[in-house]
Amino acid sequence: MENVETLTLDCSDKPTREINNIIRQAADDGVAAIEILNTQARHNIGVGILKPIHLIYRGHVGYYTVGLCDGVTAEIHGSSGWGVGDNLLTGEVVVEGNAASSAAPSLRGGRVVVKGSGGPRTAVYLKSGEVIVGGDAGYMSGFMMQNGRLIICGNAAKGLGDSMYQGQIWLGGEADEIGSGIEQTDPETGELEDVLATLERFKIKAPKTLKKLQSDKSLWNFNKHDFAAWKDAL
C-alpha cells in the first residue's frame, strides 16, 4: 500500500478482523487516509489502531468505533453506536450525526465531537481531552469525570456531571438536574473565548450563553466523622 494517499475499503464482504487488519497495515505503510464504505452500523470497525491515519466512515457505525486507538483521526458521516472513541489516547473523532450511549467513555486524550446529540452517559469517566456535543446530552453525562472538558451546546438530562472529580463542563442549555458534588463558577479569563473558538472550528453554532460547571470537591474526601470511622473501624 506504499505511496497510496487515500485507500478505499468496502466493508460489505469482509469480516471485522480483516477490515481492522487492512486499516492497521495501511497505517503501517504510511497511507494517509482510508475511505470506509458500507459500514452498515457494524461494530468494532477501526479499533486498536495505534499509528496515525485518517478514517472517513461513509455511513452509520456501530459500537466502539475508533476505540482503544492512538493518533487516529476520523470523520463519521452518519451516527455512531455505543462507546464511540472509547479510551482514545490521542487523535480526533468527529461524528456528523448523533452518538448513542456512552460516547467517548474513559477518554484519556484527544477529542470526540458529536455534531448531533449524545445519548446517556456521554463522556462518562472522561479522564482527559475534550468531548463536544452540538445538541443535547442524555442522563448522567460527564458521570465521574476525572479531568478534561465537556461542552454541551444544548440541554442535558438528569445527573449531569455527577460525582466528577476534576475538569470542566460547559452547558449551553439547561440541565434537568445537576449531579452531586458540582457547582457553577465564573469562567476565568480567556476560557469562554477558547470554548467558542473550538466550536467555531467545528462549525457548531454556539449557544447564546454557556455555563461553566466544575467539581465543588465536596466528594473528594469523606468528612471528619468518616475519617475517624475508617481510621478506627475494625
Place this chain on the structure above:
Amino acid sequence: MTSDFKRPPAYSGVWHPDAIEEIQEKAELGRYQIRGQATKRHSLPNFDDLVFTPAGLSRMPLEGYRERCDTQVVIGEGRVSRPLVLERPIMIAGMSFGALSVNAKRALGMAATNCGISTCTGEGGMHPEEREHSTKLVMQYLPSRYGMNPYDLQKADMIEIGAGQGAKPGTGGVLLGLKMSEEVARMRDLPPGVDQRSGCRHPDWMGADDLYMKLEQIREVTNYEVPISIKVGAARIANDVRIACKADVDAIVFDGMEGGTAASPAIQLDHAGIPTIAAIAEAVEALHDMGKQNEIKLIVGGGIKNGADAAKAIALGADIVYLGTAPMIALNCHAPIYLEDYERLGTTPYECQHCHTGLCPVGITTQLPKLMARLDVDKAAERVTNYLNAMTMEIQLFARSCGKNKVSDLDPNDLRSLTHDVAMMTGIPMVGLNGRKPWWQKF
C-alpha cells in the same frame, strides 16, 4: 459470708456487644463502616465440610515421591494463538498497585514467576515493575478503566474483564486518600489524596449482547493472541455463566463471598454474595448445561487457604484456584512484628483488617515510604514461593492419594460431605451413605 464466684456476662443473643458497638459507632459517624480483608462470618459452609476418599483396595494410590502428578493448566488452548500456560492450577488474584505497595507487587510477581503461575494487575493500571517481575501477567479491564491503554493490553498475557468481586459484589472499588499517593494518582488520572470511589458497572456495555461486542473489541486490540476471562462476584451464577458463554470467553472467574478486598463497606462483606463452595457447584452445573465445561476454564477464589481447599475446589469442577489473601499473608500480612503500630491502629496481628487505612504495619497495603521499606522484597518473594510450593505439594498429595496422575483428574467421586448442607449444595454424598439412602432404610 462473701463468695468469689462471678457470674459470666449474660449477653443477649440478639443485642450482642458487637451489634451494640456497631450501632453506637454508626450513630456517631453517620455512615457505614469500611474495612479491609474479608467477611467476619464464621458459619459459612466451606471446604472443611468436605473430605477426600483416597485409594484403598478399589483404587491404587500413586507413589508420593516417584510417580508423576501433572499440575499444568492451559487457558485458551486451541482458541487463541498465545494461550496462558500455568505450571500449577493457581493464579494470584487481582490486587491493584494502590491497594498494595509496589514492593508487594514486585514480590508477588517474583514468586509467581518462580512457580510458573500468573499475577494480575487489579484496578489502577499496569505498573512497569509488575510487568518486569511477573512473566505471566493478567491485566484487568475494569469499569473505572484507570490507567487503561491499548499498549498495556498488548503487553498482557491474559485480559480479565472485571464485572464484580466476591468481597463486595455489585459495588465499585474504594481507595482511601492516604493511599492515593502521587504515583497512584498519576496512574489513575486522579488528584492525589482523594478518596477514590470507582464505578461499579462498565461505562460502555450493559448486557449479554454488548459484552460480546466488548470482547470482540479487546480481541481485535490484542490481535486474538491472548485469552480473555470475565470475573464476577459469586451471586447469580447460572445466568452469569450463560452470558459469559454467549460472549465466548476463555475462562470464567467466580469470587466467593469469602474473597478479600483492600477496602469495602463492612456490611457488604458480611451480607452479599454466596460462599465459594456453593459458587463452584452452581458454576459447574451451568457450564455443563451450556456444554462448555471442556472449553471454558473455571477459576474460583475466595477464602482458599491451603492445598486441601484447592484440591477440593478442583475435585468439585474448578480448573484453577485464585489466591489473594493467602499470598498476602505469606508476604507477611498479620506477622507479629511492629506490634506498636498494630496497637496504634487499635488492633493486633491475626485480627488486623486495616488494609483500607494505608497504615499497614508490615508494609504491604501502604503507599507510605517508611512503611513500604519494612517489606524486604526478596525475602517476601521467597516466603510466597515457599507457600505456593507447599500448597502445590498438598494438592498433588491428595491427587496421588486418590490415584490420579493429573491434578485435573480429581473429580466429585473423590469427595464426601460431612454436612447435610454441603451435600445438598454440591451433590457430594454424605459420609456413611455412599451416595445411597441410609442402610437401615432397607429394613
